[in-house]
Amino acid sequence: MPLLCSICKDKRALLKRPKTGTPVCKDCFYWAFECEIHHTIQTANLFKRGEKVAIGASGGKDSTVLAYVLKTLNERYDYGLNLFLLSIDEGITGYRDDSLETVKRNQQQYDLPLKVLSYQDLYGWSMDAIVKQIGRKNNCTFCGVFRRQALDRGAMSLGVDKIATGHNADDVAETIIMNILRGDIARLQRCTAIITGDDPSGIPRVKPFKYTYEKEIVAYAYFKKLDYFSTECIYAPNAYRGHARAYLKDLEAIRSSTIIDIIHSGEMMSVKEGVKMPVQTKCKKCGYISSNEFCKACVLLEGLNKGLPRLGVGKTSKVNQQLKQVNDSKSCECQNKSTKCCLNNVPKTAPSSCPNRSKNCENHDAKFDSPSVKDNQMDKTTKICLTNSEIL
């Protein structure tokens, strides 16, 4: 006897909803899924009539489903939004080809305008050119920093009112866990917000999928036969984010409300008065939000343009000091000169006495520094880190 849908009590159930554990049929699932997102948009006032909204489109499952659902809801509930797809082309031979093709098909399928901006347009450098200049070991810093700003820079240049991203409940919970484990208070505050960057300097980013489970996004895409592109595995079990994700999934297997519980915990946490928080200002060069005089992307670009590509592959505050020192002296600050270790570039062979030995890749954490992880696990098929861990 097939199980019946708990909503209509008529048709056969084909999905167990992760949030509630209830069995639902296909039509009731679509309806509940879309309704909940509509509800999130309404209660959090994510959009205002007439706004120009860029949907950050990577061709992946989250942004593909987001584009489809926003388009649907905009028509069904007459939000009056001017929606379009915004894609970033990092300029890596072969890497974006398939995903950009997917986005181009989405443009046709959903009848939404598409704008593709390249790193060349945004920064004057393609990732290929950067890799050529700095080699593969440090490109992670570049791709992480550049990717984080790319959508904002692109949106700024296009006069967009809001950026909508496909970050889902699982992503948010995972990021909360990571920020707690790393003691990153500033990001912990930001990552739980459903609207971020809501200040005069930045374009607000909204997360309509903040309470939407990944399982349901994937199931929705599958049943609706939405066309999306999967990249090579980014959650290799060794990466920090991969551990956080696996941990979450294990918890969820025991307690189905885990994801929502963690998001709730993250939202409830507040920073005690007197705790020193980084002061956010605007980058003097590009106007992007930054905790230093110059934002990290501008520092990295400065290094590239001056032929000092290692500049900025480290902590921004230190780099800002270095930027001042650069003209005085170009010598390595580290004591371990013999191993070519310097503050900004810690090779795997650095001796354990090196003070910078444990410094991790900002975006892939232990992955690059752990001696147990071979280079090719990461770089075999891709030239850069393929992460959707873009700042939440």
Next chain:
Amino acid sequence: MALTVILEFLGGAEFLFGHVKHHTVSIEKGENKLNISQLLMWIKENLLQERLELFMQGCTVRPGILVLVNDVDWSLLGELTYEIEENDRITFISTLHGG
């Protein structure tokens, strides 16, 4: 006796199976029934090409992989204990690949 089963690996799970999404396989099961738990062992030994840990965890699929039997969530069908029938289509969709 052999059982014909259609296996699909999607959403990035296909990378572990030589980038092939659809497999029609014939599994020798003798007189016994075959459940998904046994199917997983069979997949592990006969089909999986790399990185077992990205597909399985212990004796079940890695959390984060959605499993459907003829387009029905296996959570509604007893998961590992579901007894496979001739021409069943079993779909494994990774939810862990690039957003």
